[in-house]
Amino acid sequence: MTDNYDVVVIGGGLSGFAAATEAADKNLKTLLVEKGRTTGGTGNYVEGVFAVQSKMQKQAGIDITPESILQAELDYSHYEANGLIWKKYIEHSAENIEWLEKHGVKFKDVVNMGTGFSTWHLFEGYGDKAIHDGLEPYIKSKGVEIKTLTRAEGLTTTSSGSFQLNLINVTDNSTQTISAKDIILATGGYLNNPELMANAHKYNPQKIVAVNSGKSTGDGLQMAWSVGARKFFTGMTMNFGGQIYDKTNQVPAYELSDWNLGSAVCDEPVLWINENGDRFVNEYDCVTNWANEGNSMLRQDRVFAIFDQKTIDDFTEKSFPLDLHPFYELPNYPNLKKEIKVALDKKLSFITVSDSLADLAEKISAPNLVESINKYNKMAATELDTDFGKPAKYLLPITQGPFYALEMEVGAFTTGDGLKVNVNNEVIDNDGHEIKHLYAIGSDGSGVIYGDTYGVEVSGTHAGYCIYSARNAVDNIVKA
Numbered sequence: 001m002t003d004n005y006d007v008v009v010i011g012g013g014l015s016g017f018a019a020a021t022e023a024a025d026k027n028l029k030t031l032l033v034e035k036g037r038t039t040g041g042t043g044n045y046v047e048g049v050f051a052v053q054s055k056m057q058k059q060a061g062i063d064i065t066p067e068s069i070l071q072a073e074l075d076y077s078h079y080e081a082n083g084l085i086w087k088k089y090i091e092h093s094a095e096n097i098e099w100l101e102k103h104g105v106k107f108k109d110v111v112n113m114g115t116g117f118s119t120w121h122l123f124e125g126y127g128d129k130a131i132h133d134g135l136e137p138y139i140k141s142k143g144v145e146i147k148t149l150t151r152a153e154g155l156t157t158t159s160s161g162s163f164q165l166n167l168i169n170v171t172d173n174s175t176q177t178i179s180a181k182d183i184i185l186a187t188g189g190y191l192n193n194p195e196l197m198a199n200a201h202k203y204n205p206q207k208i209v210a211v212n213s214g215k216s217t218g219d220g221l222q223m224a225w226s227v228g229a230r231k232f233f234t235g236m237t238m239n240f241g242g243q244i245y246d247k248t249n250q251v252p253a254y255e256l257s258d259w260n261l262g263s264a265v266c267d268e269p270v271l272w273i274n275e276n277g278d279r280f281v282n283e284y285d286c287v288t289n290w291a292n293e294g295n296s297m298l299r300q301d302r303v304f305a306i307f308d309q310k311t312i313d314d315f316t317e318k319s320f321p322l323d324l325h326p327f328y329e330l331p332n333y334p335n336l337k338k339e340i341k342v343a344l345d346k347k348l349s350f351i352t353v354s355d356s357l358a359d360l361a362e363k364i365s366a367p368n369l370v371e372s373i374n375k376y377n378k379m380a381a382t383e384l385d386t387d388f389g390k391p392a393k394y395l396l397p398i399t400q401g402p403f404y405a406l407e408m409e410v411g412a413f414t415t416g417d418g419l420k421v422n423v424n425n426e427v428i429d430n431d432g433h434e435i436k437h438l439y440a441i442g443s444d445g446s447g448v449i450y451g452d453t454y455g456v457e458v459s460g461t462h463a464g465y466c467i468y469s470a471r472n473a474v475d476n477i478v479k480a
Helices: 015-027 042-044 055-059 066-076 083-102 126-141 195-202 217-225 260-266 283-287 290-298 309-317 337-345 358-361 369-382 461-479
Strands: 004-010 030-033 046-049 107-111 121-125 146-147 150-157 165-170 175-185 207-210 239-242 271-274 303-307 351-354 403-415 424-429 434-440
Touching: 004 015, 004 217, 004 461, 015 030, 015 042, 015 126, 015 461, 030 121, 042 066, 042 126, 042 403, 046 083, 046 461, 055 083, 055 107, 066 083, 083 107, 083 217, 083 461, 107 309, 121 126, 126 146, 150 217, 175 217, 207 239, 217 434, 239 260, 239 290, 260 303, 260 337, 260 403, 283 290, 290 403, 303 309, 309 337, 337 351, 351 358, 358 369, 358 403
Parallel strands: 004 030, 004 175, 030 146, 175 434, 207 403
Antiparallel strands: 046 121, 107 121, 150 165, 165 175, 239 403, 271 303, 303 403, 351 403, 424 434
């Protein structure tokens, strides 16, 4: 390592690698700093990225106009999203797909999520392959330095307008001070920082379960704040909807998210009730939009998915009524019964079973459960949901014991606020001015494209923004 760089990128996830790749293309002397032992971070689990009017879409006969996407995002955010930034992002989205392919990233399909737009360009092998088989080999070939197990701290400005930064070796705590003309913050937000989550989120942040790399602790945000950046919170977490979570810590959340049982509770429109035993939402509307699912659940104190044995048997041995996840190809959940047995044998905290509904209600302290199920069964018999209008085919009666209550928290992938940026991804200070040479990309700088909710109907927009914002920041560095 040397002591002076054109660009230092802090964070080795999808946006960080995209920034380093663009910097390599522009022949900038670049350092990529990652505090973890391995690179990729939460970006390893990204399924794909947004684009409109890409070659892949045209080949598939998908015709979506940029204007329709812009309007959809403005409407969805209640016009809290920055239309100028969205317009520029949309205009460059198809180009970003070609740019990724040029740098070794492979795609396999274009899909939609639920009832939304077909804008999700899926990677072969998720973000893990995109980063480690594409972007990382490229930047290494171009001489970009990658420093892992290195924590960045103590960002300060110098009299010449550049930055100084302390790099601390996580293994032995040795420290090196370096200088850089430009700093790009790509540290992945603050989902894994309980204090920031408690202060930033509007309601029930304790119900949010992080399903990510575990390294998103707000490092970039705090560095930016230390040099005068505005604190810009909207309360946006990218919610996955229902997430079974074992409070006994026998099975980690990321493993449970891959269980058939994890999908059955939140990807299928089964009966959901709250802490009182009351049904509170049209479950079909929620499973077709994970953001709606998460928001509706966060407004309750507790949420349970209710199953009877017939539904468990049908989902395991026959088929389930609905599967909206484009990555699950089987017509049923073959491991569902096995996983329920494991959960019961291990006494995992989220599962409760009883031979009677009255006893189940008592066990989970939901006094209105029996009344709610009786009403739900009558609506199923008449094929008419007079409460919330769920389509009749998804009104699965709860009649055959044993009966199961699966408690759900709200799974989340990332945050999307904390810093405000302008159209160049420059960080904004408390007076509304850019902080020269300081940029925030990916989750660190995405608050400007959201209200308080991620727009699932335009799929892939957050990961796509990781690519766009990274390239946008570096392009502005070159032009400045």
